Amino acid sequence: MDTTLSAQIVYQRPQSLTEATMHYCPGCTHGIAHRLIAEVMDEMGIRERSIGVAPVGCSVFAYNYFDCDFVEAAHGRAPAMATGIKRLLPDRIVFTYQGDGDLASIGMGEIVHAAGRGENISVFFINNAIYGMTSGQMAPTTLPGQKTTSSPRGRDVETMGYPLRMAELLANLDGAGYVVRRSLHDPKNIRMAKKAIRLAFETQLRGLGFSMVELLSTCSTNWGLSPLESLKWLEEHMIPYYPIGDFKVADALKEIKL
Amino acid sequence: MDTTLSAQIVYQRPQSLTEATMHYCPGCTHGIAHRLIAEVMDEMGIRERSIGVAPVGCSVFAYNYFDCDFVEAAHGRAPAMATGIKRLLPDRIVFTYQGDGDLASIGMGEIVHAAGRGENISVFFINNAIYGMTSGQMAPTTLPGQKTTSSPRGRDVETMGYPLRMAELLANLDGAGYVVRRSLHDPKNIRMAKKAIRLAFETQLRGLGFSMVELLSTCSTNWGLSPLESLKWLEEHMIPYYPIGDFKVADALKEIKL
Amino acid sequence: MQTEILIAGFGGQGVLFAGQILAYAAMDAGREVTWIPSYGPEMRGGTANCTVIISDEEIGSPLVLNPTAVIALNLPSLEKYEPMVKPGGVLIVNASLVNRGPRRLDIDNVFIPVNEIAERLGNRRLLNMVAVGALLAKLPVLTLDQIKQALEDHLPERHKKFMQANLLALQEGADFALQAQGVKVE
Amino acid sequence: MQTEILIAGFGGQGVLFAGQILAYAAMDAGREVTWIPSYGPEMRGGTANCTVIISDEEIGSPLVLNPTAVIALNLPSLEKYEPMVKPGGVLIVNASLVNRGPRRLDIDNVFIPVNEIAERLGNRRLLNMVAVGALLAKLPVLTLDQIKQALEDHLPERHKKFMQANLLALQEGADFALQAQGVKVE
Amino acid sequence: MAKELLKGNIAMAEAAIRAGLEGYFGYPITPQTELLEWMSERMPALGRAFLQAESEVAAINMLYGAACTGARVMTSSSSPGISLMMEGLSYIAGTEVPVVIIDVVRGGPGLGNIAPSQGDYNQIVHGGGHGDYHPIVLAPASVQEAIDLVVLAFDLAEKYRTIVFVMADGNIGQMMEPAELPPMRPIKSEYPHWAVRGAMGRERRILSSIYIDPKDEEVTNYRLMQVWNQIQANEVRYREYFLEDADTVVIGFGTAGRIALSAVRAARAEGIKVGLLRPITLSPFPAPQIENLIQRVKGFLVVEMNAGQMLDDVLKVVKGRVPVEFYGRMGGMVPFPDEILAEIQRMSREDIPLDGDPRQRWMKRLAPVIHWQN
Amino acid sequence: MAKELLKGNIAMAEAAIRAGLEGYFGYPITPQTELLEWMSERMPALGRAFLQAESEVAAINMLYGAACTGARVMTSSSSPGISLMMEGLSYIAGTEVPVVIIDVVRGGPGLGNIAPSQGDYNQIVHGGGHGDYHPIVLAPASVQEAIDLVVLAFDLAEKYRTIVFVMADGNIGQMMEPAELPPMRPIKSEYPHWAVRGAMGRERRILSSIYIDPKDEEVTNYRLMQVWNQIQANEVRYREYFLEDADTVVIGFGTAGRIALSAVRAARAEGIKVGLLRPITLSPFPAPQIENLIQRVKGFLVVEMNAGQMLDDVLKVVKGRVPVEFYGRMGGMVPFPDEILAEIQRMSREDIPLDGDPRQRWMKRLAPVIHWQN
Amino acid sequence: MPAKGWIEVNEVYCKGCELCVSECPQHVLALDMGRLTPKGYHPVMLIGDGCTGCGICAIMCPEAALTVYRETPQKVSVAA
Amino acid sequence: MPAKGWIEVNEVYCKGCELCVSECPQHVLALDMGRLTPKGYHPVMLIGDGCTGCGICAIMCPEAALTVYRETPQKVSVAA
Numbered sequence A, B: 001m002d003t004t005l006s007a008q009i010v011y012q013r014p015q016s017l018t019e020a021t022m023h024y025c026p027g028c029t030h031g032i033a034h035r036l037i038a039e040v041m042d043e044m045g046i047r048e049r050s051i052g053v054a055p056v057g058c059s060v061f062a063y064n065y066f067d068c069d070f071v072e073a074a075h076g077r078a079p080a081m082a083t084g085i086k087r088l089l090p091d092r093i094v095f096t097y098q099g100d101g102d103l104a105s106i107g108m109g110e111i112v113h114a115a116g117r118g119e120n121i122s123v124f125f126i127n128n129a130i131y132g133m134t135s136g137q138m139a140p141t142t143l144p145g146q147k148t149t150s151s152p153r154g155r156d157v158e159t160m161g162y163p164l165r166m167a168e169l170l171a172n173l174d175g176a177g178y179v180v181r182r183s184l185h186d187p188k189n190i191r192m193a194k195k196a197i198r199l200a201f202e203t204q205l206r207g208l209g210f211s212m213v214e215l216l217s218t219c220s221t222n223w224g225l226s227p228l229e230s231l232k233w234l235e236e237h238m239i240p241y242y243p244i245g246d247f248k249v250a251d252a253l254k255e256i257k258l
Numbered sequence C, D: 001m002q003t004e005i006l007i008a009g010f011g012g013q014g015v016l017f018a019g020q021i022l023a024y025a026a027m028d029a030g031r032e033v034t035w036i037p038s039y040g041p042e043m044r045g046g047t048a049n050c051t052v053i054i055s056d057e058e059i060g061s062p063l064v065l066n067p068t069a070v071i072a073l074n075l076p077s078l079e080k081y082e083p084m085v086k087p088g089g090v091l092i093v094n095a096s097l098v099n100r101g102p103r104r105l106d107i108d109n110v111f112i113p114v115n116e117i118a119e120r121l122g123n124r125r126l127l128n129m130v131a132v133g134a135l136l137a138k139l140p141v142l143t144l145d146q147i148k149q150a151l152e153d154h155l156p157e158r159h160k161k162f163m164q165a166n167l168l169a170l171q172e173g174a175d176f177a178l179q180a181q182g183v184k185v186e
Numbered sequence E, F: 001m002a003k004e005l006l007k008g009n010i011a012m013a014e015a016a017i018r019a020g021l022e023g024y025f026g027y028p029i030t031p032q033t034e035l036l037e038w039m040s041e042r043m044p045a046l047g048r049a050f051l052q053a054e055s056e057v058a059a060i061n062m063l064y065g066a067a068c069t070g071a072r073v074m075t076s077s078s079s080p081g082i083s084l085m086m087e088g089l090s091y092i093a094g095t096e097v098p099v100v101i102i103d104v105v106r107g108g109p110g111l112g113n114i115a116p117s118q119g120d121y122n123q124i125v126h127g128g129g130h131g132d133y134h135p136i137v138l139a140p141a142s143v144q145e146a147i148d149l150v151v152l153a154f155d156l157a158e159k160y161r162t163i164v165f166v167m168a169d170g171n172i173g174q175m176m177e178p179a180e181l182p183p184m185r186p187i188k189s190e191y192p193h194w195a196v197r198g199a200m201g202r203e204r205r206i207l208s209s210i211y212i213d214p215k216d217e218e219v220t221n222y223r224l225m226q227v228w229n230q231i232q233a234n235e236v237r238y239r240e241y242f243l244e245d246a247d248t249v250v251i252g253f254g255t256a257g258r259i260a261l262s263a264v265r266a267a268r269a270e271g272i273k274v275g276l277l278r279p280i281t282l283s284p285f286p287a288p289q290i291e292n293l294i295q296r297v298k299g300f301l302v303v304e305m306n307a308g309q310m311l312d313d314v315l316k317v318v319k320g321r322v323p324v325e326f327y328g329r330m331g332g333m334v335p336f337p338d339e340i341l342a343e344i345q346r347m348s349r350e351d352i353p354l355d356g357d358p359r360q361r362w363m364k365r366l367a368p369v370i371h372w373q374n
Numbered sequence G, H: 001m002p003a004k005g006w007i008e009v010n011e012v013y014c015k016g017c018e019l020c021v022s023e024c025p026q027h028v029l030a031l032d033m034g035r036l037t038p039k040g041y042h043p044v045m046l047i048g049d050g051c052t053g054c055g056i057c058a059i060m061c062p063e064a065a066l067t068v069y070r071e072t073p074q075k076v077s078v079a080a
Ligand SMILES: Cc1ncc(C[n+]2csc(CCOP(=O)(O)OP(=O)(O)O)c2C)c(N)n1
Pocket: A056, A057, A058, A059, A075, A098, A099, A100, A101, A102, A103, A126, A128, A130, A131, A132, A133, A134, A139, F027, F028, F029, F030, F056, F080, F081, F084
C-alpha cells in the first residue's frame, strides 16, 4: 500500500440548479437560498418529484433556476397554489419560495391559513426587509426607522405599523410542524440554514404539517449598500429584531440527526 | 326624616340601540353583544362620535341596530374599511363588528395587518364556531370533530386544519394594545365582556393601538340546539379550546379601574 | 294544463318542505314540475315561500304572478298574496295566525286554524301538512294517496317516525276544507 | 424639426440620467421634449434604454422605430440599435465594451472608449457624460453650454460635487468625437 | 338512469363529480352554498380533493395550482366572490390551463342581495380580469341543462385549455326539477403533456403567465385569439323555439330565457308570431344565428335580468338593420311572464323605431313599474 | 406656474395632491410605483393620510371607508392590482361614494409583463365587478393631460358620486414631459350630506351597498342608470386632429392615440386626407362624435394597444355603415408610427370591405409581423 | 327584607328564547304560552312574586326587551 | 501539512460580489480587475497559494460559480 495525492471535489454546483445565470444583483443572497435548496434537493434525491411555486418578487424567475417542475403564482398566493397542487398530488414534494412582501404583506391570509391547516408544504421565506423587485418600498418586515422609497423618513411605527415576525406568528398555529428562522450572512449561518431547509423537506416527507424556514437575506441594491456592507447590516440590524431560532419543531423531527 | 319607597330603574334598553327589532334568531347572543356595545357607548357618551363598520355575516344588518353612523363592509374587509375611516377622522371612535368567518377566514390578511399596524380601532369579534348567515358551514374556529354543513363528518384537522385562536394570534403583534377573549354564556361572563368592551374603547381613546375583544357566542340555529342548550355547549366545548383571558393589555390600561 | 301553487309563511313553518312534497308527488305521477323557493333575503327571522308548478309540458317560468293556488300561513303572506290568486283559484289561510276574514269573492277561500289542528295532533310542526291536505281537497291536482306515497318515499329517515302523524294531518286538513262553509268576505 | 435620440446600455451606466439631462436642456431651450425609458422587463441585471425626442411642435409618438441618433453603451445595445439608426444619423458606441467596428456606411459612427476616458477622469460613473459630449459634437441639437446649464440646474444636490468632473467629461467626449477619424466599416 | 327531483346547485355538483372531477376548492356564498356542501360530503367519500378555502382569492389560486397538475378541477361562487377571483382568472387565462367555474349570480352591485340576477354577464363575458382573454360561458335554463352543461364544460375546458364558466342565476341554483344525472365517469388516467406533476424521468416543465418580453406576450395573446377563433367557429350553442315562422324574436338566456318561453307560448296562443332564441353559449355568442334571423324578422326583444348587458352584443350583431327592444329587471328582480308578454303584444301592435336607444326606451317604460320618483 | 419636466406618475400624484386629496391608500406595483412613493413623501408632510396598504384588496377597501367620510380620496395601481379591486369597486359603486383610481396599465393577461398596454379597457369600461354600474374612465395621452384629468376626475367623482378611473398606460406613467401643475387647492371644509363622520347633533347615517329587497336594489340600479345617462349627456370628452376635411379617421386613445398622431401627420405630409379622433373619456364613449363623422368619412381605423377592446365600441356605433379597420399591438407591445402610417396608406389605396370582421383581417396582417407560426 | 322589584317586557322585542328564564335567581320568569307576539313568539312574563330587581334577566336578554325596576328606600325630609 | 486545495471560477456565473473574498480564511481570493466577464463584472480569482480547499468561498457564493477541489492523500494498493 502506498499513499498518493488525488483531487477530490469538495464543492460543485448542485445538479438541481439549471445552467441559467441568475438575474439577481451581485451579492444578493437570494442566490445563496437557491443554492441551498438545490443542494438539499440533490442530497435527498427529491428533484424529480418536487414541484416549486415561484412568487412575485425578485425571485419571480426562480423557475428558471431549479431543475424541477415549477409553477408561477400570483403575488402572495403561492401557498394557495401550492395547496392546490399538494391536494391533487399528495406524494409530491411541494414548496414555495416567497419574499416578505409576497408572504407577509399581500399573502398574509394565504400563509396563515396554509399554516393553520397544517398544509403539508414547505415554505422558504426570504426576509430582506424590503420590496426588492419594485425598487425598495417598505415591507411588513422593514425595521423601525428604516428608510425605503415608501417610508422616505424612515418607518414610523406609529403610522406605518410594527414589523411583523412571521416565524413567531406562524409557529403559534397548531398546523405548523416546523417553523424556524435562519440567516444567510455568514458561512456558519448558511450551514445552519441548509440544515433547516433539509428539515423542512423532512417535515413534509413525514407528513408532519406545514414547514417554513424564514431566511434573513440582503438587498444591497435597495438598501444602498455594497454586498459586503449588506451582510454586516443584516447581522447588526436585522438579527436583533429577528432572532435566529427554532419556533416550532414537531416532536417527530427532534430525533433527526443531520 | 322619613323613609319611603320609590321605583328606580335598574336596567333599561340602552339609548345607543335604535328601536328596530333585531333579525337574529331567538336566543342568539349576537344580540347580547350588540346590547353591551350600546351600553358602553351610552356610558362613555361616545355615540355621537362613533362610526361602526358592519361585516358580512349574520350581523350584516348591525347598522340598523346602533344609533350611530355606520358603514357596511365587504366580507372580511371591515378592518380595512375602518382603517380608511380612522385615517381620515382620527378623533372619531371607529369600531368593527365581525364574525369568525369574516374576521378569521376571508379577512385574515386585513385583521392581522390592522393589528400589526397598531391601527387605533376597536374590533368586536363574535366567535360562534360556525358560519351563521350562510347556514352553518365550517368556520376557521369550528372545533375539531364539530359537524357543520361543510364538514358533515366533523371537522377533520388533518384535512381541514386546526381551529384558529385569533386572540392569541393577534396578541403577538406589537401593534396590539388590548386583546382579550370573553364569553356571552352567563351573567358573570357577560359582565366581564362588557368591561372588556369598555377597555377596548378606552384603548382607542387613549391612542394605545389596536384593540380586540373576542366574544364566544352561540348559534343555536346552526348548532341544532335550543338557545339554552347552546349556552351549555359553548361553556362545555368552546371554552376549553378558547380560554377566557387577557392576551395583551397595554401597560397604560392596567391602571384603569372600572 | 299548468297548475301553480305558492306556499308562504314564517321560516320554520315547513313551507319549503310542503312544496317539495307536492313536487315529489307530481314527479312520481309523471308530470313536469318545478319547485322554487324564495331563498329569503333575510335568512334569520324572515319569511319563506316557495312556488310549485305542475304541468303537462316543459315548464317555462318557474315563477308566476298569478298562481292558481296560495297557501298563506301567516298574516304578512296573506296580505301579500291574497290579491295575486288567479280568479277562480284557491286560497288556504292559516286562521290561527290571521285575525281577519277573506276579501276576495272570486276565489275559493279556506280559513283553517292549522296551528291548533297540528297542536291537537300533538306536534306543531305538522301544520304544513294540514294546510297541504286542505289545499288538495280544493285543488285536486294530486290525490292524497300520491302525497302519502311521496311522503313515504321522500320523508327524511329521521322523520319517518312521524309518518303516521303526517298522514293524519293531511287528512284532517282535507276534512276541514271539505266541511268548511264558504267563509264570509269582510 | 424633430430629433430622436436613443440611449442604451447596462443598468448602472447612467443611461436614464443622460437622457434626462438632454430633456432638461431641451425644455429649458423652449423646445418640446419627451423622455421615455424602457423601464426594463428585468429590473435586475438587465439592460436599460431611453428615448428623448426634441421637437418644435407637439410630439406625437414618444417612441420611434428609426431614431436620429443612438448611443450604444454596450455590445447588446449596439447589435440591437445599430440597424435602426435613421440613414444620415449618428451612432455613438462605447468602444470600451465593444470589440468590433462599425457596420453602417450611411451614418456617422463614433466609437469612443467611454469607460477608459471616464476612469481616466477619475470616476467610472462619468461615462454617460462622455458619451453625451460625443453625441452633441456630431448632432448639434443642443449646445454643450445648454447641457452644462441643465446639469447645474438639475444635478441632484448630493452629486453637485461632481459638477466639474461632469463638465470635463462632456468636453472630453466632444473633443474625442470631433477628432475621431471616420472609423472603418467592417 | 331515472329522473330525480334535484336542486340545481346539488345537481351541478354531482354532475361535476360524475364528469370525473378530481379537485374542488370553494368558499361558501349564497345562493351557491349547497354546491360546496354537496362537495364536502361526496368528494372526500370518493377519495378526491375537497377544500373549503379561506376566501375566494385563495380558492381561485388553489384551483390554479390544482389545474396545473392537469387534473379536472372546479370552483364555484356567486357574484362578489367571482369579482374576487378576477386576478386569478387572468393568471389562469395567461397560463392556459383548463378550469371550470360555476357562478350562481345574485343581485348587485356590491353586497346587494342574494336574489337571482344576470348582472355578471359583463364581468364574465366581457371584462373581469386584466388583459385580453375570452372564457367560454355557458348559461343553463333548467336543472337538466345545468347538469349537461357542467359535463360539457370540462370537456371544452380541456379541449381548448381555457376557462369555462357555467353562469347560472340564483333561480337555477335553488330550483328543484326532475332531472337525470349522467353515469359516473372514471377519473382520468392520463395527464396532458404540459401538466406539472414532478419531472420524473423527463425534462422539467414550467407553467407561468409571465412573458417578460412583450414580443412573447404578444405571441401568447395571438395564440389565445386563435384558440378563441376556433371556439367561435365550433362551439356556439343555443336553443330555438317557434322560430320557423316568427316575425318577432325574443332573445334571452338562462332563467330570463325560460320565463320568456312562457310569454312566447302565451303570445302564440293569442296568435302572435313570436319565437325565442335562447343562447346557451353566451361566449361565444350566437351572432351567426342572429345574423341569419335578421333577414326574415321584424324585430328583436332582448330580455335579461340586468340593465341590458347582452343587449349590447345583440345590437352589435344587428347593426341597426331591424328594430331591437329591451326588457330587463335589475338588482335581483325576476320578470314575470306577463311582463314579457305585454312587451311582445306591444311590439306586435306598435311600430318600433330603427334608431334610438332601446335601453332609453326601456327605462321610460320601466319607471312606472318600479315607482320611480326622480 | 412654469413648466417642469415631470414624470407621468409623479405628475399625477402631485396633481391629485393639489386638487385637495385628503387620503391615499395604495400598494406598490410597476409601472405606477413612483406615484405611491411620491404620495409617501408628500402626504404625511402635508398632514394628510397616506397608507401603504397590505394589498390591493385592502387598499380598495380602505379607500371605500375613507370615501364614506366624504373626503377626496384616491388609490392607484396597475392591471393585476386593479383586478384584485373588483369586488371593492362594485361595493363602492353600489354605495354611491366618489373615488378616483389611477390604473397604469401593463401587459397581460396574468403576471404578463410591465410594458405599457391598454388591455384593461374591458375590465374598466365594460366589466370588472359584479352587477350593473358604469365608472367614468379618462384616458390621458400626455403628462399635461394626465395632470388635468386627475384634477377633473375628483370633480366628476363628487359631482356624480361615482367611480372615476384615470386609465393611463405604462408609457404615460413613465414618460417625462414638460408640464404645468395646477395651483394648490385648499382641502375641502364642507362635507356632503351623506358623509359618515359621526352623528354629532344629527340623525345617524348609514352607507351600505345592501338592498336586501330586490325592489330596492332595482330602484338603486335605476338611479345609477339615470346618473349614467346624465354623465353620457354631459361628460363626453375627446380631441380632434385634422378632421375638417378627413375622409379617413383614425380613432385611438392614450399612447396609441398620440402615436397615431405622428402617423397621421406623416400621412398628411404625403397628401392623405386623414384625421384623428382621440377619445379622452372612454366611458362615456364619444359615440355621438363618431356618429357625426359617419356621415362624411370613407372609413375608420381603430388603433389600440390590445386586441381590439375599444374596437367593439366603435363597431357598435358605426353599425356597418362605413368600413372599419383595426390595428393593435398586444401584450405590452407598442406600435410605432410607421406601422400605423402603413395602415393609413393601405386604407387610402385599397377598398376596405363593409362586412367581415376587422379583427380577423387584422390578425391575418399581424401574423407575419409577429412571426406567428401555427 | 329582600329588595322588591319587577320587570317590564317589551313584546315587540321579546322572542321567547328563555335565556332570562333560566338565569333568574328567583325563578319568577316563564314564557306566556297563552300569548303570541306579533312575530309569533311566546313572550316572557313574571309568574310570581319574589323578583328582587336584580337585573340578571336583562343582562341575559339578547333583545334588550326588558326594563327592570326596583323599589328603593328613600329618605324623605318631612317638611317642617 | 495543511491540506492543499484550489478553486475553479465559472465566469459565466461570477458577478464579482466579493462575498467569497471576504470570507476566505486564507485570504487567497480577489477580484481580477483586469478582466470583465461577459456580463461586465470583474470575476474572482485565486491570488496566491494557501487555498486549503475548505469550501467556505463556495458556501458564500450566491451564484454557485465556484468548484472547490482538495488534494487528498489516498491509499493506493500497489499492484502486485
Ligand atoms: C397584485 C400585485 N400587486 C403588486 C405587484 C407588484 N409587486 C411585484 S413584486 C412586489 C414585492 C416584492 O417584494 P418581496 O416579496 O419582498 O420580494 P423581494 O423582491 O424583496 O425578493 C410587488 C409589490 C404585483 N406583481 N401584483
